[in-house]
Amino acid sequence: MSQLKEIKNRIVAVKNTQKITRAMKMVATAKLRRAQDKIVSARPYANKIDELLKQLSSAADTGSDPLMEQRPVKINLVVVVTGDRGLCGSFNTNVIKFATQKINEFGEDTKIIAVGKKSVDYFKKSGHHVIDNYPNVFSNLRIEIAKNAVAQIKKGFLDGSFDSVYLIYSEFISMIKQIPRIEKFLPIVDEPDAEKKSSKQTGDYIFEPDAASILSDLVPRQMLVKFWKALLESNAAEQAARMTAMDNATRNASDLIKYLDLQYNRARQEAITKEILEIVGGAEALKEG
Amino acid sequence: MIDLEIVSPVSFVYQGKVKSVSAPGTNGGFQVLYNHAPFVSSLTIGKVKIVDENGNEKLYSISSGILEVSNNKASIIAESIEVTDEIDIERAKKSLERAIERMKSDDKGIDKDRARLSYERAKNRIKFSGKEK
Numbered sequence: 001m002s003q004l005k006e007i008k009n010r011i012v013a014v015k016n017t018q019k020i021t022r023a024m025k026m027v028a029t030a031k032l033r034r035a036q037d038k039i040v041s042a043r044p045y046a047n048k049i050d051e052l053l054k055q056l057s058s059a060a061d062t063g064s065d066p067l068m069e070q071r072p073v074k075i076n077l078v079v080v081v082t083g084d085r086g087l088c089g090s091f092n093t094n095v096i097k098f099a100t101q102k103i104n105e106f107g108e109d110t111k112i113i114a115v116g117k118k119s120v121d122y123f124k125k126s127g128h129h130v131i132d133n134y135p136n137v138f139s140n141l142r143i144e145i146a147k148n149a150v151a152q153i154k155k156g157f158l159d160g161s162f163d164s165v166y167l168i169y170s171e172f173i174s175m176i177k178q179i180p181r182i183e184k185f186l187p188i189v190d191e192p193d194a195e196k197k198s199s200k201q202t203g204d205y206i207f208e209p210d211a212a213s214i215l216s217d218l219v220p221r222q223m224l225v226k227f228w229k230a231l232l233e234s235n236a237a238e239q240a241a242r243m244t245a246m247d248n249a250t251r252n253a254s255d256l257i258k259y260l261d262l263q264y265n266r267a268r269q270e271a272i273t274k275e276i277l278e279i280v281g282g283a284e285a286l287k288e289g
Numbered sequence: 290m291i292d293l294e295i296v297s298p299v300s301f302v303y304q305g306k307v308k309s310v311s312a313p314g315t316n317g318g319f320q321v322l323y324n325h326a327p328f329v330s331s332l333t334i335g336k337v338k339i340v341d342e343n344g345n346e347k348l349y350s351i352s353s354g355i356l357e358v359s360n361n362k363a364s365i366i367a368e369s370i371e372v373t374d375e376i377d378i379e380r381a382k383k384s385l386e387r388a389i390e391r392m393k394s395d396d397k398g399i400d401k402d403r404a405r406l407s408y409e410r411a412k413n414r415i416k417f418s419g420k421e422k
Binding site: 208 | 294296297298299300301314315316319326327328330331357359364366
């Protein structure tokens with residue numbers, strides 16, 4: 001009987017876990033949808049800025065902006081974006097593994113800004129030179145977070161604390177595929193000449209106050225959009241990863257329950273057979289006596 | 290008619306045909322009408338007024354941005370923009386107080402320029418919040 005009870009308890013435990021994983025999957029699905037909406041609504045802004053920058057670069061001298069200055073690279077800054085929470089498969093591990101590899105390539109002087117709790121936790125222990133942390137940003141993802149981070153990066157770049165900046169985040173490719181990627185953030189690379197020529201028909205703009213100051217107004221905006229997009233992508237990728245992970249967990253739980261049910265029935269059958277045998281055996285004994 | 294698009298990082302604010310757009314340029318306010326010359330201007334804190342094809346006026350409060358016009362297509366790229374009657378007055382008042390406090394404090398860690406900017410933004414929003422038209 002004790003064995004029966006044990007199996008029953010396990011079935012109940014697995015069923016409870018399954019309830020949780022199923023709920024988490026549904027939450028992740030809803031959050032993913034919201035994350036995708038955010039990506040979509042950020043797109044027109046990003047496109048407009050790119051368009052305008054392209055047109056401007058034909059009219060203004062783009063080399064003039066300090067954010068476009070190419071210096072000999074001594075120190076790199078890497079912004080590592082992970083999720084705030086676990087239970088999403090190998091999502092966070094993948095980003096961190098990828099980031100560590102890149103950081104090793106860049107050398108020991110590399111500075112780090114950690115975004116997302118998992119990234120913060122990891123780099124706190126890893127002994128890297130972390131200049132700032134942004135934990136718990138994804139539960140309430142607001143553009144102000146990106147604004148602050150970009151302002152900080154801009155300041156550091158301009159006063160020479162680092163000479164180039166990279167973003168590392170997960171790209172949302174599909175429901176089942178999210179890959180870590182690295183993107184150059186600063187200095188901003190000038191568009192190749194071929195693209196400049198294609199937009200020369202719009203060269204007769206009147207600028208107010210003047211082309212250079214509009215350019216230096218636009219460049220930080222483009223940076224903000226880039227950073228914001230990285231956060232949004234990472235957010236969507238995290239939710240997708242969690243969805244898949246929780247879906248698998250739910251399915252595994254179902255398999256386990258099926259197996260345990262079988263075990264339970266078998267044990268029960270055994271117990272009944274044993275009991276009948278005992279009764280029959282007892283009756284036989286009485287008859288003989 | 291001008292084709293106007295207003296975009297902000299978090300949403301698509303407006304798209305449609307308009308008769309005119311007035312905006313607060315950094316060098317002073319201006320208005321864009323049909324057949325305006327190709328023009329790019331940075332915008333400062335203030336209000337954007339559009340008159341749509343039916344002659345209805347719409348007011349937005351803008352913090353900063355860029356306006357571009359060419360071939361009767363205009364776009365406003367705004368850092369943050371909201372319809373004036375949707376402004377959350379309580380929030381604006383709070384951020385006004387916060388900004389004043391920050392401007393007064395002697396803490397070296399506080400960026401005075403940023404505090405002043407957020408003060409002006411908050412004031413701008415409060416100023417426009419009461420008006421429907």
